[in-house]
Amino acid sequence: MVYVIIKELSPSADEVIIVTSSLMKDMTSKTDMYRANAIRVLCQITDGTLLTQIERYLKQAIVDKNPVVASAALVSGIHLLQTNPEIVKRWSNEVQEAVQSRAALVQFHALALLHQIRQNDRLAVNKLVSSLTRGSVRSPLAQCLLIRYTSQVIRESASNTQTGDRPFYDFLEGCLRHKAEMVIFEAARAITELNGVTSRELTPAITVLQLFLSSTKPVLRFAAIRTLNKVAMTHPIAVTNCNIDMESLISDQNRSIATLAITTLLKTGNESSVDRLMKQITTFMSDIADEFKIVVIEAIRSLCLKFPLKHRSLMNFLSNILREEGGFEYKKAIVDSIVILIRDIPEAKESGLLHLCEFIEDCEFTYLSTQILHFLGIEGPKTSDPSKYIRYIYNRVHLENATVRAGAVSTLAKFGALVDSLKPRIFVLLRRCLFDTDDEVRDRATLYLNTLGADGAVEDMKEFLFGSLDIPLVNLERSLKNYEPSEESFDINSVPKEVKIQPLAEKKAPGKKPTGLGGPPPGPPSTIDAYEKLLSSIPEFANFGKLFKSSAPVELTEAETEYAVNVVKHIFDGHVVFQYNCTNTIPEQLLENVTVIVDASDAEEFAEVASKPLRSLPYDSPGQTFVAFEKPEGVPAVGKFSNMLRFIVKEVDPSTGEADDDGVEDEYQLEELEVVAADYMLKVGVSNFRNAWESMGPDCERVDEYDLGPRENLAEAVNAVINLLGMQPCEGTEVVPSNSRSHTCLLSGLYIGNVKVLVRLQFGIDGPKDVAMKLAVRSEDEAVS
Amino acid sequence: ESCPSIKNILLLDSEGNRVAVKYYSDEWPNNSVKEAFEKSLFTKTQKTNARTEDYVFNEVGGRVIPWIEPGRVSNEDLNTTEIAMFESHIIVYKFVQDLHFFVTGAENENELILVTVLQGFFDAVGLLLRGTVDKKEALENLDLILLCLDEIVDGGIILETDANVIAGKVASHSIDAAAPLSEQTISQALATAREHLARSLLK
Numbered sequence: 001m002v003y004v005i006i007k008e009l010s011p012s013a014d015e016v017i018i019v020t021s022s023l024m025k026d027m028t029s030k031t032d033m034y035r036a037n038a039i040r041v042l043c044q045i046t047d048g049t050l051l052t053q054i055e056r057y058l059k060q061a062i063v064d065k066n067p068v069v070a071s072a073a074l075v076s077g078i079h080l081l082q083t084n085p086e087i088v089k090r091w092s093n094e095v096q097e098a099v100q101s102r103a104a105l106v107q108f109h110a111l112a113l114l115h116q117i118r119q120n121d122r123l124a125v126n127k128l129v130s131s132l133t134r135g136s137v138r139s140p141l142a143q144c145l146l147i148r149y150t151s152q153v154i155r156e157s158a159s160n161t162q163t164g165d166r167p168f169y170d171f172l173e174g175c176l177r178h179k180a181e182m183v184i185f186e187a188a189r190a191i192t193e194l195n196g197v198t199s200r201e202l203t204p205a206i207t208v209l210q211l212f213l214s215s216t217k218p219v220l221r222f223a224a225i226r227t228l229n230k231v232a233m234t235h236p237i238a239v240t241n242c243n244i245d246m247e248s249l250i251s252d253q254n255r256s257i258a259t260l261a262i263t264t265l266l267k268t269g270n271e272s273s274v275d276r277l278m279k280q281i282t283t284f285m286s287d288i289a290d291e292f293k294i295v296v297i298e299a300i301r302s303l304c305l306k307f308p309l310k311h312r313s314l315m316n317f318l319s320n321i322l323r324e325e326g327g328f329e330y331k332k333a334i335v336d337s338i339v340i341l342i343r344d345i346p347e348a349k350e351s352g353l354l355h356l357c358e359f360i361e362d363c364e365f366t367y368l369s370t371q372i373l374h375f376l377g378i379e380g381p382k383t384s385d386p387s388k389y390i391r392y393i394y395n396r397v398h399l400e401n402a403t404v405r406a407g408a409v410s411t412l413a414k415f416g417a418l419v420d421s422l423k424p425r426i427f428v429l430l431r432r433c434l435f436d437t438d439d440e441v442r443d444r445a446t447l448y449l450n451t452l453g454a455d456g457a458v459e460d461m462k463e464f465l466f467g468s469l470d471i472p473l474v475n476l477e478r479s480l481k482n483y484e485p486s487e488e489s490f491d492i493n494s495v496p497k498e499v500k501i502q503p504l505a506e507k508k509a510p511g512k513k514p515t516g517l518g519g520p521p522p523g524p525p526s527t528i529d530a531y532e533k534l535l536s537s538i539p540e541f542a543n544f545g546k547l548f549k550s551s552a553p554v555e556l557t558e559a560e561t562e563y564a565v566n567v568v569k570h571i572f573d574g575h576v577v578f579q580y581n582c583t584n585t586i587p588e589q590l591l592e593n594v595t596v597i598v599d600a601s602d603a604e605e606f607a608e609v610a611s612k613p614l615r616s617l618p619y620d621s622p623g624q625t626f627v628a629f630e631k632p633e634g635v636p637a638v639g640k641f642s643n644m645l646r647f648i649v650k651e652v653d654p655s656t657g658e659a660d661d662d663g664v665e666d667e668y669q670l671e672e673l674e675v676v677a678a679d680y681m682l683k684v685g686v687s688n689f690r691n692a693w694e695s696m697g698p699d700c701e702r703v704d705e706y707d708l709g710p711r712e713n714l715a716e717a718v719n720a721v722i723n724l725l726g727m728q729p730c731e732g733t734e735v736v737p738s739n740s741r742s743h744t745c746l747l748s749g750l751y752i753g754n755v756k757v758l759v760r761l762q763f764g765i766d767g768p769k770d771v772a773m774k775l776a777v778r779s780e781d782e783a784v785s
Numbered sequence: 786e787s788c789p790s791i792k793n794i795l796l797l798d799s800e801g802n803r804v805a806v807k808y809y810s811d812e813w814p815n816n817s818v819k820e821a822f823e824k825s826l827f828t829k830t831q832k833t834n835a836r837t838e839d840y841v842f843n844e845v846g847g848r849v850i851p852w853i854e855p856g857r858v859s860n861e862d863l864n865t866t867e868i869a870m871f872e873s874h875i876i877v878y879k880f881v882q883d884l885h886f887f888v889t890g891a892e893n894e895n896e897l898i899l900v901t902v903l904q905g906f907f908d909a910v911g912l913l914l915r916g917t918v919d920k921k922e923a924l925e926n927l928d929l930i931l932l933c934l935d936e937i938v939d940g941g942i943i944l945e946t947d948a949n950v951i952a953g954k955v956a957s958h959s960i961d962a963a964a965p966l967s968e969q970t971i972s973q974a975l976a977t978a979r980e981h982l983a984r985s986l987l988k
Contacts, residue, residue, distance in 0.1 A: 071945075075942050076939075079939075105944075105945065109942075112942070116788075141898065141946070144789065144898065145788065185897050189895070219897065219900050223896040223897065254869070256868070256870050
């Protein structure tokens with residue numbers, strides 16, 4: 001008991017000389033229990049110097065005959081490895097001996113410790129695993145450890161999977177027949193988590209897991225269904241055999257098991273089983289808690305996107321559950337799913353919008369109602385018969401609270417603006433809104449009536465009313481606060497479109513990152529919308545037109561250099577903008593007036609148009625500078641650019657954060673940058689390649705054959721070509737089964753000028769690894785092909 | 786690819802208050818976080834098993850008693866090990882009388898290993914309390930339970946899973962109540978330490 005107390009209190013070594021000396025006496029005492037516990041306690045409270053003194057005893061203890069003592073010493077070794085690794089590594093001989101011990105748990109602990117000691121040495125681990133897989137392992141825990149190490153070895157061994165089975169796979173498969181359930185399960189799990197596992201390798205593991213599914217113990221069922229769920233994400237076909245067992249699990253008492261069963265079935269189901277599944281899920285949904293329901297909703301959404309033809313039944317299902325009781329998060333998830341389905345499946349639009357309208361008649365969440373109304377305003381006018389929705393929207397104007405009423409008025413106005421035939425009717429309705437009790441509603445109604453009722457300049461009005469605000473809200477708020485009421489009215493154009501970097505508050509909190517740009521994130525790759533916003537906020541680039549494509553960031557410096565720079569290439573119709581994201585990793589320097597000098601002598605078709613320098617680049621906060629080039633419109637020009645970073649460097653005193661006043665101009669060479677054909681290609685997937693191919697017609701088809709020369713394997717060749725073309729692989733054809741001699745890859749993309757392009761590649765690999773490729777291109781424009 | 790590790794072992798009573806707990810992970814830095822975790826874990830597992838909404842209250846002879854639907858056996862009767870996922874951990878648990886045993890592991894841990902630990906702890910406690918496993922006995926023999934926890938897992942690594950061995954180790958500890966240390970100052974320190982420990986556990 002004393003030992004527990006001492007461990008609990010854990011004083012530092014120099015405070016308890018007395019305790020440690022008594023404990024050391026205990027370590028050599030006759031009673032084994034005391035020795036074991038004394039070892040454990042000492043190792044927890046000791047530090048390096050004391051450790052060397054007792055090391056001799058510990059080494060003896062590891063090979064002690066009594067398993068309790070040995071285990072204690074080994075486990076303490078595992079803990080000590082974190083703090084004093086060199087000392088523990090000296091014990092490897094004793095630990096190796098302990099691995100051969102007869103006592104089950106000693107072997108387990110010794111194995112764990114030995115692996116930790118040697119884990120950076122791949123060869124040693126390999127040897128360890130091979131010797132033990134052939135030898136005998138006594139405890140199930142040690143067997144589990146061995147399975148884990150084996151899978152690590154398999155993972156790290158070179159990908160020579162062409163030559164038959166992996167090493168040690170037989171061992172894993174043998175473990176599937178072990179006595180202890182935990183070993184069977186660990187082996188099954190390890191097999192399913194192997195890299196690039198084939199269906200043949202998976203089958204025995206899945207059979208075992210299927211047996212677990214029907215066990216009486218909830219833990220086994222849970223473990224099995226969780227593993228099958230993970231497998232279903234990558235190999236849904238392999239799991240289909242278990243569908244029947246999983247369907248019976250839907251009514252399991254344990255709700256986690258039931259939810260996992262449902263989500264797995266949703267992934268493995270095919271089109272015919274969808275209807276049956278939907279019926280079962282409807283009864284199931286009322287039983288489970290909100291958080292599980294959200295998981296199921298997301299699974300249904302991916303299912304619907306996978307089988308767009310089934311949208312009707314799935315949409316009905318979603319709207320039914322929308323009507324039932326549920327919390328805000330849950331209903332929001334359903335609404336989001338319906339919105340995504342409407343956007344991605346055009347046939348579902350009409351029914352989806354109607355479902356949403358019926359929902360807002362009864363919705364208790366203002367946020368959702370306004371969101372749906374806004375969405376209706378965008379999508380409704382585009383449908384074939386927008387007047388259907390007006391009734392629903394107008395009802396909101398009468399029946400709901402002020403926020404929803406205001407939203408409804410805006411939506412009505414949008415309908416009126418975009419659909420001319422409805423304008424007179426909308427005006428009648430809007431006029432009635434003028435008598436509303438809430439000011440916001442009356443204001444909006446008045447605004448819309450006046451602006452839309454006036455003739456002429458209708459286009460500007462629409463942009464004014466319904467276009468998005470391209471000024472960051474933060475700046476608008478700040479300007480409004482600064483505006484003092486005076487003779488001049490507030491000029492919205494005076495609000496700065498760019499976002500200011502907050503001044504670095506280094507004095508207050510050294511090392512704390514500045515709050516930085518309030519707008520789009522600078523460093524990490526953003527979506528194309530963020531880039532658009534960023535570029536359009538810069539006045540020089542605002543008239544380049546619509547952004548066609550932004551590439552991923554390309555590093556221009558090696559890692560760990562003083563200035564880390566990567567570049568993003570933005571392609572417009574007639575221009576190309578290079579955005580250089582720079583990071584200063586030197587704390588003692590502040591860079592100012594950062595520009596990139598681009599030498600375009602190797603790219604004749606490009607002419608530099610504008611360059612936007614970065615005013616200041618303090619330590620560790622990324623910033624951007626831009627250079628814009630003009631290129632011939634519509635032509636996919638290619639070229640090489642060499643870059644040099646030029647700046648004024650000022651020394652910064654790290655303690656005060658003050659920069660010197662005068663700085664020195666300096667230059668820093670960056671790597672070269674290439675603009676290639678793939679930059680002009682957007683990756684756009686096509687769900688049914690065959691249909692799209694047929695509809696393109698053979699007039700704009702070009703076919704060619706290429707010899708790609710020797711390659712490692714087919715997969716590498718396929719990947720290289722995909723990267724070169726920059727197009728999106730469809731229907732999973734980028735995955736090349738190992739050992740195959742030929743492969744067909746289907747790619748689709750959108751070329752600059754909005755031209756759809758489809759490519760069919762056929763690869764064949766010869767004996768000495770020579771790869772030949774046949775390329776067939778179809779697009780809407782022959783020149784592009 | 787690491788050793789299977791346990792995050793905590795909890796023994797709670799029928800209202801979710803602590804009887805004996807031991808944490809082996811830094812995810813719960815202070816006591817209030819730990820207690821919040823225990824409380825929420827308890828409410829979640831109570832709901833999924835006892836299913837109180839299925840209980841219909843009937844008036845029988847002037848008293849209101851819960852009526853369990855026929856065919857739905859509650860966990861108390863079957864004494865099986867249940868499993869749940871909670872806050873991205875895996876929890877296996879068992880209820881007996883008015884005590885609730887929980888073992889927590891990481892999300893990707895082998896669930897069956899957690900079950901063996903739970904079973905070892907459960908059976909060892911049964912052996913130590915000589916068959917009567919309820920809250921009163923547990924509190925009276927709190928020292929045995931704490932020793933038991935100490936012998937099963939050391940700093941997250943599993944030491945022993947066989948209930949007989951665990952119970953044997955605990956029993957041999959408590960036989961020799963008089964510590965072999967003969968220093969005067971140690972016994973003084975021991976007294977204050979014991980007070981300290983008792984205070985921190987029952988806080």
